[in-house]
Amino acid sequence: MTPKDIQDQKLMAIFEALITALKTQKMADISVSALCRAAGVSRTYYYHKFKSYEDIIEQASLLNIVNYMRHLPHQENLDSATFIGNYFQLAQNMRSVQLTIFQVGQERSLILAFQTAFNYLLTHDFIDAPQNDRVHQKYFSEFIAGAAINMSQRWLIEGMPESAAHMGQLVAQFMNARDTKR
Incomplete structure (x- = not known):
């Protein structure tokens, strides 16, 4: 096992x-000692690697999405619907x-992880950008990440009545919606 594998573990x-x-x-009632004991890690590890419990959630959320991205369909370019459906x-x-x-x-950690993954894929041309100029606007990735996470929250709470692929298509449709003139 590599040192990275051990750290991820x-x-x-x-x-x-x-x-x-x-x-x-x-969260405020969880002691660092009890948490480390339950995880089988030292308090030194905790204090060396994390600033807070929120930091654990952020780092693990990012690791989860990165590991999941590694198992995405191997295509030259993913479309937005496929990435978001995944x-x-x-x-x-x-x-x-x-x-x-x-x-x-702590949904902010999920938003940050999604945004990081989405930006990485866009920057490295692994995902096809929507057919509009919004993708290059300053707050686009924050908008998409917030929308996807908020939609996933409702979807999960409601018992996932639609398929994951359908939800990806829905978000992609929203991303590609045309601007309307008044």
């Missing part, structure tokens, strides 16, 4: 322990974890 262990604790306790599939696979993150008000 420790991150996921402390993340999973935190999510488990958050299902029954408020994100919804990830959300579905991690439904309990994501609902816990929403429940404790």
